[in-house]
Amino acid sequence: MNKKNTLKALAPIQLAYTKDFDDKRMKFYVEMLLDINPVTLEQAVYNVIQKSKFVPSIAELREEATKLSNYVNAVEEVPAAQIAWERVIQVAQFYGYEKGLEQLDGLTLRCARAIWSSFDPRRGNDYNESSCRAQFIKAYEQLESRERERLRLANSIKQNELLLQARKNAEQEKAMLETGNKKIPSMATCNLIELVKAPRKPVDVKKAIEDADVSEKTKTLLRGVLGG
Structure with a gap:
């Protein structure tokens, strides 16, 4: 992003908190928030200023900018674990064991697979809803937290070409491993060393x-x- 536009977006902070926000601090904020769209950042600044008595941190501005971006781009919130569980129960009752999973997707589907055998009619009365619910919600919350962290990291390196290229290379290598086109043994040090086949x-x-x-x-x- 253009530093000039980011600086303009952050200018209201310096006006609102003159004594606590000098040029040195402004320069640091610009560098740390350069990856955010200036239009979104400017609105986030105004939003945070209106409800904060103190200079907003970089984390606060990022959080507000993320919320704005998600809203503007109609990004749906990940359903809460309890809501997702209720969806699983409804699907299992309406579509049955054989076709229920086809109606689920995303995190709900991934977590439902682990407990779906519980809905198999061949198991008779061997079904403990409390146990299945607890297992599903625990798995859902863990995966949801992991996914949010993955997205946070992905957004944080959008402007870093070296890290983006490294990520791309890692994804390509992973794809090659999964298709059997490349073999990488894991050494005792837990580092991965590529196996190079050379003529003996x-x-x-x-x-x-x-x-x-x-x-x-x-x-x-x-x-x-x-x-x-």
């Missing part, structure tokens, strides 16, 4: 013994083992 060259053992930095006695013993 024959080893001249006798020459290796002669070149080895060992005593002549040891060399004689090794020659005896090799029968030479």
Whole structure:
């Protein structure tokens, strides 16, 4: 984004909090908020100023800008875990065990798969709704939190070409691994090292013994083992 436009969007903060917001701090805010659309950022600034007695933090401005962006772009809120569970129950009752999963999507579908066998009529009365509900909601909340964090990180590197390229490379490698076109063994250090297949060259053992930095006695013993 253009620094000049970001600076303009943040200008109201300096006017509202003159004593606590000097040029040095303004410059830092500009750098940290450069990735946000200036139009969205400007509105976020006005919104936060109206309800804050103190200088808004960078995190507060980002949070408000995100809310505005989601609203403007009609991004639907992720349904709460309880609402998602009620959806699962309705689908299971109306469509049945065989076709119910086809009516679900997103996080709801991912979490429902783990407990869907509970709705299998062949299990008879072996169904504990409290247990299934608790398992579903726990999994849903964990995945929801993970997804929000993933989106936060994705948004944070939008302007960083090096990190974006690194992410792209990682996704490509992952796709290759999943299709079996590439094999990467996991080492004991937990680092991934790419396996490079190189043609093996024959080893001249006798020459290796002669070149080895060992005593002549040891060399004689090794020659005896090799029968030479």
